[in-house]
Amino acid sequence: xxxxxxxxxxxxxxxxxxxxxxxxxxxxxxxxxxxxxxxxxxxxxxxxxxxxxxxxxxxxxxxxxxxxxxxxxxxxxxxxxxxxxxxxxxxxxxxxxxxxxxxxxxxxxxxxxxxxxxxxxxxxxxxxxxxxxxxxxxxxxxxxxxxxxxxxxxxxxxxxxxxxxxxxxxxxxxxxxxxxxxxxxxxxxxxxxxxxxxxxxxxxxxxxxxxxxxxxxxxxxxxxxxxxxxxxxx
Amino acid sequence: xxxxxxxxxxxxxxxxxxxxxxxxxxxxxxxxxxxxxxxxxxxxxxxxxxxxxxxxxxxxxxxxxxxxxxxxxxxxxxxxxxxxxxxxxxxxxxxxxxxxxxxxxxxxxxxxxxxxxxxxxxxxxxxxxxxxxxxxxxxxxxxxxxxxxxxxxxxxxxxxxxxxxxxxxxxxxxxxxxxxxxxxxxxxxxxxxxxxxxxxxxxxxxxxxxxxxxxxxxxxxxxxxxxxxxxxxxxxxxxxxxxxxxxxxxxxxxxxxxxxx
Ligand SMILES: Nc1ncnc2c1ncn2[C@@H]1O[C@H](COP(=O)(O)OP(=O)(O)O)[C@@H](O)[C@H]1O
Ligand SMILES: [Mg+2]
Numbered sequence: 332x333x334x335x336x337x338x339x340x341x342x343x344x345x346x347x348x349x350x351x352x353x354x355x356x357x358x359x360x361x362x363x364x365x366x367x368x369x370x371x372x373x374x375x376x377x378x379x380x381x382x383x384x385x386x387x388x389x390x391x392x393x394x395x396x397x398x399x400x401x402x403x404x405x406x407x408x409x410x411x412x413x414x415x416x417x418x419x420x421x422x423x424x425x426x427x428x429x430x431x432x433x434x435x436x437x438x439x440x441x442x443x444x445x446x447x448x449x450x451x452x453x454x455x456x457x458x459x460x461x462x463x464x465x466x467x468x469x470x471x472x473x474x475x476x477x478x479x480x481x482x483x484x485x486x487x488x489x490x491x492x493x494x495x496x497x498x499x500x501x502x503x504x505x506x507x508x509x510x511x512x513x514x515x516x517x518x519x520x521x522x523x524x525x526x527x528x529x530x531x532x533x534x535x536x537x538x539x540x541x542x543x544x545x546x547x548x549x550x551x552x553x554x555x556x557x558x559x560x561x562x563x564x565x
Numbered sequence: 566x567x568x569x570x571x572x573x574x575x576x577x578x579x580x581x582x583x584x585x586x587x588x589x590x591x592x593x594x595x596x597x598x599x600x601x602x603x604x605x606x607x608x609x610x611x612x613x614x615x616x617x618x619x620x621x622x623x624x625x626x627x628x629x630x631x632x633x634x635x636x637x638x639x640x641x642x643x644x645x646x647x648x649x650x651x652x653x654x655x656x657x658x659x660x661x662x663x664x665x666x667x668x669x670x671x672x673x674x675x676x677x678x679x680x681x682x683x684x685x686x687x688x689x690x691x692x693x694x695x696x697x698x699x700x701x702x703x704x705x706x707x708x709x710x711x712x713x714x715x716x717x718x719x720x721x722x723x724x725x726x727x728x729x730x731x732x733x734x735x736x737x738x739x740x741x742x743x744x745x746x747x748x749x750x751x752x753x754x755x756x757x758x759x760x761x762x763x764x765x766x767x768x769x770x771x772x773x774x775x776x777x778x779x780x781x782x783x784x785x786x787x788x789x790x791x792x793x794x795x796x797x798x799x800x801x802x803x804x805x806x807x808x809x810x811x812x813x814x815x816x817x818x819x820x821x822x823x824x825x826x
Contacts, residue, residue: 464673465641468737469662470689478685482676564676564717 341533342540352535355470360518363505364429364498367438371446372491374439377479379450383458384479386473394451400444405437416508429510434518435505442494447561449490453483489553496549500542501531589650589664589740590616590772592637595635596646599632599796607632608796610646618788619763621804625819628793630776634743637774638667644796662690666739670746672730679729681708686733687723693744704736708762724755726736731762742766748782760786771774780820784808792816 345353354499382393414420416428416436427433457479465475480487502520511525519538526535574579592614599607609628614620615638622630635641636648682738683701692700705711706798708728713721718729727747734742744763748756757780763786767773777783783790787804811817 335566456639461673463635464669466640467638467667468686468733474689478675484676564719 338532339381339534342536345533345537345560346541349482350537353534353541355514356517356519356522357541359431359516360499360520363434363518364438364495365379367435367498368442368495369529370435370439370445371442371494375443375494378449378478379452380480381477382447382451383454384475394448397444397448401448403441403444404502404503405441405501405505406507408437408440409504412440412504412508428508429512429516431516433508433510434505434516437508438501439496441501441504442520445494445497446490449456450480450483450487453490454479463516470513475555485512485556485564488556492549493555494554496546499545500550571662587664588616590614591651592741594633594646595649597636597643597648598645599636599641599731600644601622601630606641606796607636610636610796610798612791612798612801614675614772616740618785619733619767620775621695621783621787622774622776622787622791622792623778623783623819624799626778626792629796630793631745632775633793634667634745634776638743639663640667649821655701657800658661662737664739665741665743666734666737666748667743668727668730668734672726674721674726674729676719678715679721680705680717682729683733683736687736690737700736700738704732707735707765709758722756724751724758727755727759731759731766735762735766739771741772744773744801745778746778748777748779749812756782757784759762766787791820794819 341562379397382390382397412433416425416433417423418428418518421526421562454476458475459480461475462481466479470478500520502524505516505518506521506524509518509521511517511521519542523535523538526532526538581697585727594610594612597610599604600693604674606627610629610633611714622633624630626653632641645824652824675685677685680701683704684697688699699741703770704710705714708731710725710728710732713725713729716778718726721729731747736800742763747757747763751759763773773786775786777786784804790802790804790807792800792807792811792813792815799813799815800811810821
């Protein structure tokens with residue numbers, strides 16, 4: 332019991348003393364996951380909306396695929412990205428393996444299906460409500476996409492937050508393609524995994540507490556957006 | 566059918582630079598059939614919508630009134646027959662702005678402010694800058710919504726929402742306005758406000774084609790009546806004739822409040 336209490340106390344001290352190593356790791360985690368989510372949103376929002384609005388051969392299969400990819404195991408994504416980026420792989424010349432960029436790539440692949448699949452669902456529902464009105468006004472599908480993305484913004488923000496939650500909590504992909512290199516590619520989840528196995532509990536616990544707080548924050552933000560929307564936008 | 570002349574309101578040019586020759590009316594239905602789910606809710610419609618009179622489409626529930634409006638407006642395509650507008654190439658749905666608007670029973674308003682809803686419609690019609698501002702302000706003023714300009718559209722009351730839908734239609738200066746039971750879920754005061762706007766748009770030269778199951782409203786507004794039953798035109802007559810001496814048994818029964826088959 333003393334051992335646990337001591338570990339918690341050390342972890343707490345690391346946090347409140349703004350320990351440089353700890354905050355470097357937190358900062359890199361946020362940078363990697365936020366960048367990945369931004370890129371995934373830039374691609375996934377219009378992609379999901381286009382799948383919702385346009386009819387094309389293979390559309391049904393694409394929807395099934397997107398939905399299935401939402402549950403992609405992070406280690407598998409890590410493995411595939413590793414194979415592509417490794418020296419012998421097709422993108423080996425880029426020399427990206429074990430860099431934050433590699434971690435961002437892996438997380439984009441993890442988050443993109445979530446954003447695209449949820450966007451597709453949201454926009455398809457909105458489109459069935461708006462279609463005749465928009466066609467009546469003279470807005471075709473191309474014009475409708477930005478319109479519907481904007482009108483679905485509340486739900487879409489929560490979809491993006493879900494993507495961020497997944498990115499910041501996953502460990503498998505960033506571990507494989509990042510390699511948990513001190514001061515280069517160590518993020519919260521990989522540090523927790525490795526420090527724990529080394530018995531270095533304070534750092535792992537400190538990061539664990541911060542990760543938990545981040546998750547709470549994400550969910551609070553999602554709830555805040557929903558409440559704001561209910562009150563203001565109806 | 567009748568050849569008797571109706572009260573005519575000239576179809577006036579709606580925007581600067583538009584001439585009488587640009588009128589999209591008349592609109593003719595020729596043997597229009599609409600099949601869906603193995604049924605034929607529109608079963609051989611022939612009718613002509615001329616510039617001028619306020620046209621009320623009436624008939625029992627399920628007669629095909631809404632489908633007729635959606636066919637005319639190009640939201641759905643006939644499975645047989647054709648719908649011919651005077652200036653056909655201007656009026657293809659889904660190909661950019663057109664000279665006709667529609668107001669639905671339940672308005673679909675965008676999740677943005679009242680003013681932004683009008684700006685959106687105007688921008689789709691490529692109305693920019695000062696003209697957009699003017700048309701927006703005028704439409705707000707004429708529908709009594711000026712004070713609501715900054716309010717979120719979806720937080721308006723039902724009657725105000727429908728007035729915004731009317732304002733949106735008005736701002737686009739259509740030659741033809743279709744209205745599908747626009748007051749069906751409104752109280753009498755809100756209904757009167759919508760009717761007032763309909764009259765004002767008509768006075769400005771906009772052709773009105775409207776469905777209603779409110780016979781009082783039909784009497785108040787109609788210059789001519791198209792009575793539909795089971796997907797066909799049963800009568801197409803001046804309003805006074807229709808209400809005083811309907812020709813068909815179906816129309817007589819309908820006016821008497823009996824179930825029509
Ligand atoms: N998508 C559809 N599928 C099946 N039946 C339909 C569809 N749309 C309309 N109908 C049928 O067509 C008939 C006419 O509908 P409508 O034009 O809405 O009638 P109303 O005169 O009451 O406006 C109704 O019997 C309705 O059930
Ligand atoms: Mg109807």
